[in-house]
Amino acid sequence: MYEQVSHSLLNQILDELKPDIRKRDLRHFYTRLGANFYAIHSLFHHLYGKRDDFISQMVRLVEVMAAQYIRRGADLKQTDIARERDHNWFLSPEWVGMALYADGFAGNLDGLKSRLGYLQELGVNMVHIMPILECPKGASDGGYAVSDFRNIDQRIGTMDELRGLSSAMRRRNILLTLDVVVNHTSDEHQWAQQARQGDAKYQDYYYIFDNRDVPDMFEETMPEVFPETAPGNFTFDEAMGKWVMTVFNTYQWDLNYSNPAVFIEILDIILFWANQGADIVRLDAVAFLWKKIGTTCQNEREAHLILQLLKDCSQVTAPGVLFIAEAIVAPVEITKYFGEDAVIAKECEIAYNATFMALLWEAIATKNAKLLDEGIRSLPDKLDRATWLNYVRCHDDIGLGFDNADIVKAGYDPHAHRRFLVDYFTGAYDDSPARGQPFGRNDKTGDARISGALASLVGLETAIERNDDAAIERSIDLILLLHSMIMSFGGIPLLYYGDEIGTLNDCTFLQDESKAKDNRWMHRPRIDWQKAGLRSSHGTIEQRIFSGLQKMIAVRKSTPAFADYNNRTLIETGNPHLFVFMRNNPFIHHDSVLIVGNFDSSPQSLTLSDLSNRGQFAFGQLRDLYSGEAPTQFKDQLVVPPHRFYWLTDARPY
Numbered sequence: 001m002y003e004q005v006s007h008s009l010l011n012q013i014l015d016e017l018k019p020d021i022r023k024r025d026l027r028h029f030y031t032r033l034g035a036n037f038y039a040i041h042s043l044f045h046h047l048y049g050k051r052d053d054f055i056s057q058m059v060r061l062v063e064v065m066a067a068q069y070i071r072r073g074a075d076l077k078q079t080d081i082a083r084e085r086d087h088n089w090f091l092s093p094e095w096v097g098m099a100l101y102a103d104g105f106a107g108n109l110d111g112l113k114s115r116l117g118y119l120q121e122l123g124v125n126m127v128h129i130m131p132i133l134e135c136p137k138g139a140s141d142g143g144y145a146v147s148d149f150r151n152i153d154q155r156i157g158t159m160d161e162l163r164g165l166s167s168a169m170r171r172r173n174i175l176l177t178l179d180v181v182v183n184h185t186s187d188e189h190q191w192a193q194q195a196r197q198g199d200a201k202y203q204d205y206y207y208i209f210d211n212r213d214v215p216d217m218f219e220e221t222m223p224e225v226f227p228e229t230a231p232g233n234f235t236f237d238e239a240m241g242k243w244v245m246t247v248f249n250t251y252q253w254d255l256n257y258s259n260p261a262v263f264i265e266i267l268d269i270i271l272f273w274a275n276q277g278a279d280i281v282r283l284d285a286v287a288f289l290w291k292k293i294g295t296t297c298q299n300e301r302e303a304h305l306i307l308q309l310l311k312d313c314s315q316v317t318a319p320g321v322l323f324i325a326e327a328i329v330a331p332v333e334i335t336k337y338f339g340e341d342a343v344i345a346k347e348c349e350i351a352y353n354a355t356f357m358a359l360l361w362e363a364i365a366t367k368n369a370k371l372l373d374e375g376i377r378s379l380p381d382k383l384d385r386a387t388w389l390n391y392v393r394c395h396d397d398i399g400l401g402f403d404n405a406d407i408v409k410a411g412y413d414p415h416a417h418r419r420f421l422v423d424y425f426t427g428a429y430d431d432s433p434a435r436g437q438p439f440g441r442n443d444k445t446g447d448a449r450i451s452g453a454l455a456s457l458v459g460l461e462t463a464i465e466r467n468d469d470a471a472i473e474r475s476i477d478l479i480l481l482l483h484s485m486i487m488s489f490g491g492i493p494l495l496y497y498g499d500e501i502g503t504l505n506d507c508t509f510l511q512d513e514s515k516a517k518d519n520r521w522m523h524r525p526r527i528d529w530q531k532a533g534l535r536s537s538h539g540t541i542e543q544r545i546f547s548g549l550q551k552m553i554a555v556r557k558s559t560p561a562f563a564d565y566n567n568r569t570l571i572e573t574g575n576p577h578l579f580v581f582m583r584n585n586p587f588i589h590h591d592s593v594l595i596v597g598n599f600d601s602s603p604q605s606l607t608l609s610d611l612s613n614r615g616q617f618a619f620g621q622l623r624d625l626y627s628g629e630a631p632t633q634f635k636d637q638l639v640v641p642p643h644r645f646y647w648l649t650d651a652r653p654y
Contacts, residue, residue: 003038005041006041006042007037007038009041009058010033010037010041012055013058013059013062014062017059017062017063017066018063021063021067024066024070026066026069026070028069028077028080028081029065029066029069029316029317032315032316032317032319033065033316036313036315036316039308039312040061040309040316041058043305043308043309043312044057044058044061044260044309046305047257047258047260047263047302047305047306047309048260048263051260053260054260057260057261057264060264061264061267061313064264064267064268064271065267065271065316065317066317068268068271068272068274068275068317068318069316069317069318071275072274072275072317073275075170076274076275076277076318076320079279079320080319080320080321081320082320083319083320084319084320087385088385090322090349090350090387090492091385091563091564091565092563093556093557093559093560093562093564094557095125095126095175095492096123096124096125096126096487096492096493096495096553096556096557097124097125097126097127097128097175097177097389097492097493097494097495098122098124098126098127098128098494098495098496098497098500099130099391099394099395099494099495099496099497100127100128100129100130100496100497101129101130101143101395101497101524102129102130102132102156102157103156103526104497104524104525104526104527105497105527106527108155108156108161109132109152109156109157109158109161109162109164109165110157110161110164110165112127112129112165113161113164113168116168116169116174118532119174120172120174122495122546122549122550122553123549123550123553123554123557124174124495124553125172125173125174125175126174126175126177126279126280126492126494127169127174127175127176127177128177128280128282128494129176129177129178129179130142130143130179130395131143131144131146131179131181132152132153132156132157132162132178132179133146133147133148133149133150133151133152133153133179134146134147134148134151134152134153134154135186136186136188136251137514138513138514139249139251139514139515139518140251141248141249141251141252142395142520142521143179144179144181144248144252144284144285145181145184145185145187145249145251145252146181146185147185147186147188147189148189148190149180149185149189149269150269150272159276162276162277163276163277166276166278167277169277170277175279175280176277176278176280177279177280177281177282177324178273178278178281178282179281179282180266180269180270180273180281180282180283180284181284182255182266182283182284182286182289183247183248183254183255183284183285183286183288183289184248184252184253184254184255184285185252185253185255186251186252186253187237187250187251187252187253188251191205191206192253195208195240196237196239196240198240201261203240203242204259204261205255205256205259205262205265206244206245206254206255207244207245207254207256207291208240208242208243208244208245209234209242209243209244210242210243211243212234212243214293215233215234215245217293217294218233218234218245218291218293218297219232219233219234220294221293221294221295221296222247222296222297223296223298224442225247225248225440226248226249226440227440227441227442227443227444228440228441228442229249229517229518230246230249230250233245233246233247233297234246235250245291247288247297248285254288254291256291257289257302257306258290263306263310266310267310267313267314270283270310270314271313271314271318274317274321275318278321279320279321279322280321280322280323280324280350281321281322281323281324282323282324282326283307283310283323283325283326284326285326286303286307286325286326286327286337286348287303287327287328287329287333287337289302289303289306289307290302290303290306299327299329299333299336304336304337304339304340304347307323307325307337307339307348308339308346308347310323311323311339311345311347311348322348322350323347323348323349323350324348324349324350324351324352325337325338325347325348325350325351325352326352327351327352328352328354328396328399328401329354329401330401330403331355331375331378331379331380331401331402331403332380332403334351334352334353334354334379334380335351335379335380335381335382337351338351338382338383338386339383339386342383343384343385344383344384344385345383345385345386348386349385349386349387350386350387350388350389350492351382351388351389352388352389353388353389353390353391353489353491354399354401355375355376355379355401355402356375356376356379356388356485356486356489357390357391357392357394357398358398358400358401358402359372359376359402360372360392360485360486361398361421361425361450361457362400362402362421363579364457364458364478364482364599365420365421365424365425365432366599367577367599367600367601368576368577368599368600369576369577369578369579369597369599370410370411370576371406371407371410371412372579372599373570373572373579374406374409375402376570377570378403378405378406381566382566384565384566387490387491387492387564388489388490388491388492388564389491389492389494390485390486390489390490390491390492390493390494391493391494391495391496392454392482392486392495392496392499393453393457393496393499393523394494394496395496395520395523395524396520397439397440397449397450397451397520398436398449398450398451398452399449400418400421400422400447400449400450402414402418415446418447419446421450422438422448425450425452425457426438426450433458433462433463433475434452434456434457434458434459434462435452435456435457435459435461435462435505436450436451436452436456436457437450437451437452437519437522438450438451439451439519439520451519451520451522451523452505452522452523453498453499453503453504453505453506453522453523453525454479454482454496454499454523455475455479455499455502455503455504456504456505456523458475458478458479458482459471459474459475459478460472460475460476460479460502460504460541461505464504474601474642474643475502476502476541476544476545476548477642477643477644478643479499479502479548480545480548480549480552480645481597481598481599481643481644481645483495483549483552484552484595484597484626484645484647485579485597485645487552487556487562488562488583488593488595488647489568489581490562490564490566490567490568490583491564492564493556495549496523497525497527498525499545500545500546500549501527501531501532501534501535501541501542501545501546502541502542502545503527503531505522505523506521506522506524506525506526507522509521509522509524535547551626552626555625555626555647559583559593559625559647560585560587560588560591561583561584561585561591561592561593562593563585565586567583567584567585567586568582568583569581569582569584571594571611573606573607573610574607574610575604575605575606577598577599577600577602577604578596578597578598578599578604578640579595579596579597579599580594580596580597580606581595582594582595583595590650592617592649592650593625593647593648593649594611594617594646594647594648594649595645595646595647595648596638596640596645596646596648597640597644597645598640598641598642598643598644598645599643600642600643601642601643602642603639603640603641603642604640605634605637605638605639605640606637606640607636607637607638608633608636608638609636617648617650621650621651622638622648622649622650622651623648623650623651624647624648625648625649626646626647630651631646631648
């Protein structure tokens with residue numbers, strides 16, 4: 001869009017660029033900058049237009065984008081062009097991800113490179129390597145307290161090793177996902193160190209106060225993220241003699257995005273990692289980016305404007321790179337991180353479907369899909385050119401952030417139901433085989449979240465200890481059922497490392513003083529590769545889980561209806577134990593898949609003739625894509641075994 005004020009400013013900025021930038025061949029850069037500059041200028045002006053240094057900051061912003069474009073490798077620029085042409089490439093069902101700690105999975109980056117064949121064997125072609133940057137030697141919030149945004153922690157590897165890994169992944173068509181922590185730094189970061197020394201420039205990079213007056217005003221409405229281990233949102237820094245905002249932990253200082261220098265620094269860091277080969281950048285803690293007295297300091301409009309601005313700037317320099325929004329927020333808020341009032345994602349192309357994850361776990365505990373169905377019906381539609389990241393477990397705890405209205409519709413009392421779920425998954429409820437632990441218990445509200453490995457939460461650990469074959473079988477079925485949901489729901493399924501072989505809770509973290517107070521480490525394992533080797537031994541637990549997921553992934557990739565084009569329809573069946581939905585191929589009318597999941601421990605039936613306007617399933621010749629077999633039917637009753645799923649198609653030719 002041509003707009004005189006913004007384009008006059010653009011001409012001025014281009015005249016002021018450093019000579020070593022102006023003399024470069026920047027054809028694609030200038031084309032994209034011109035196309036995006038009106039939006040960039042509008043957003044930057046909205047956030048920072050009242051500052052006296054607005055123009056100089058705009059010049060600096062464009063210089064950063066141009067400098068990183070110049071540094072971008074020719075192969076990455078070609079990838080950018082290819083993805084601009086095929087702009088829906090990430091909506092394909094071919095993508096299946098895994099999140100992992102490099103040291104926990106394979107020791108270091110070189111070890112991970114040597115294990116790429118294992119990931120390909122499973123079918124994984126997108127790898128999220130969780131934080132690899134320099135962080136404090138002790139407590140570091142799982143690596144999310146970053147001490148240096150441009151250097152890799154020597155315990156993990158080197159920049160050369162990362163570039164080697166990135167190249168190897170590119171040759172194998174495996175996408176690389178890296179973290180950029182956008183909300184905070186470690187208190188060991190150079191910016192924090194200079195702030196401690198009294199440097200006013202860097203004190204303005206954070207929320208720093210001389211006394212408790214302003215912090216106390218913030219605290220009136222701000223919730224606590226870690227009420228057990230890090231209560232409150234401010235920490236007094238003895239060296240500085242001032243109070244600093246620390247929303248997560250005392251050693252994580254929140255960045256001040258009302259300062260444009262902070263925004264430009266973070267943009268430069270994102271583009272730096274894009275230039276190291278990241279196909280996808282996961283933006284950590286995006287809901288917290290803007291702080292305002294009298295609010296929760298989450299999900300503020302300015303936080304969304306910052307994300308829009310980051311996206312617009314990234315589109316100029318590295319348009320082939322996608323953003324993941326790590327926003328674990330209420331269902332009504334989560335879709336806003338794609339960007340509102342648009343078709344194309346204006347903020348992040350991908351967002352964690354934390355709501356779906358939590359609802360799946362609720363269905364495991366209750367053995368029914370009542371709340372799962374209500375919660376998904378209440379989930380706002382995503383944008384056409386955006387997608388979910390669907391997962392069962394991750395490095396974090398399981399939150400129970402269901403909408404209270406949905407809980408009531410499902411027939412439960414919200415407070416009592418959340419208490420039941422915590423009790424169930426921590427093994428405090430009678431007959432529960434789960435082996436989780438409560439996390440982040442808040443005595444003021446009674447809330448708690450849940451830690452634990454997938455296999456231990458579904459009862460596999462208990463079953464193995466009891467040598468109970470039936471319980472082992474049930475646990476494996478539950479693991480496969482949960483993954484069948486994320487594989488077919490719509491979006492990119494994200495496995496968590498170790499889950500593919502049934503890795504149990506690891507309590508060795510209790511021996512490490514820096515980790516002992518954070519029980520999330522119980523599900524951040526070091527992979528036992530001898531155990532992983534059992535995936536090739538017929539009948540072992542490892543083989544049954546691995547081969548089941550392997551088959552599931554292969555079927556997903558070959559099923560066009562599993563592409564994510566808002567082509568999912570929930571189906572009301574009248575049976576509360578079944579979760580049923582339809583996936584339709586948007587390009588071929590009769591190419592549909594009926595997904596049926598039974599969360600109960602007893603067989604359940606589905607009356608096919610009740611599937612109104614879906615005659616091919618009521619009267620057709622049904623085949624399960626996963627098993628390749630016809631499911632059990634009695635007249636028009638489909639029988640679904642306990643804890644099993646079907647991906648059903650009509651086998652009749654058309």
